[in-house]
Amino acid sequence: MSRIEVNLWSGLRRLTDGAEVVEVEADTIGGMLDAVVAKHPGLGPVFEAGVSVALDGEIVNGSRHMPVPEGAEVFLLQKMKGG
Numbered sequence: 001m002s003r004i005e006v007n008l009w010s011g012l013r014r015l016t017d018g019a020e021v022v023e024v025e026a027d028t029i030g031g032m033l034d035a036v037v038a039k040h041p042g043l044g045p046v047f048e049a050g051v052s053v054a055l056d057g058e059i060v061n062g063s064r065h066m067p068v069p070e071g072a073e074v075f076l077l078q079k080m081k082g083g
Contacts, residue, residue, distance in 0.1 A: 001025040002070035004032050009078055015042035029053055030064025032074065050079035 006022045013020060024035035033051075037044045053060050054075040060066055068074065 001027055001031075002068060002072075004068055004070075004072065004074055006032060006036055007073075007075040009076060011078065012043060012046065012076070015046070016040045027067060028064060029055070029060060029066045029068055032068055033064070036076075052077040052079050 002025065004024055004026055006024060008016060008020060008022065016022060019040075022036050022039055024032055024039065026032040026035045033047055033053075037047055054073075054077055055066070055068065056073050059077070
């Protein structure tokens with residue numbers, strides 16, 4: 001499994017005791033999201049409502065099975081809604 005540093009947007013930090021970055025071990029985007037929620041269960045409802053994942057500067061949508069290579073830059077972004 002790869003060790004991944006997941007960068008959070010500022011609004012999530014109230015649910016992670018102020019942590020800006022959460023370090024987890026996972027091989028895929030879905031595994032990474034699940035591991036972050038396992039560490040900080042309060043993020044579950046936020047993630048269920050929808051988050052965007054930026055992997056090395058590119059937004060990845062709807063691909064829980066996509067691999068996350070070790071050392072990848074990962075940011076979680078609030079999913080935009082509306083038109």
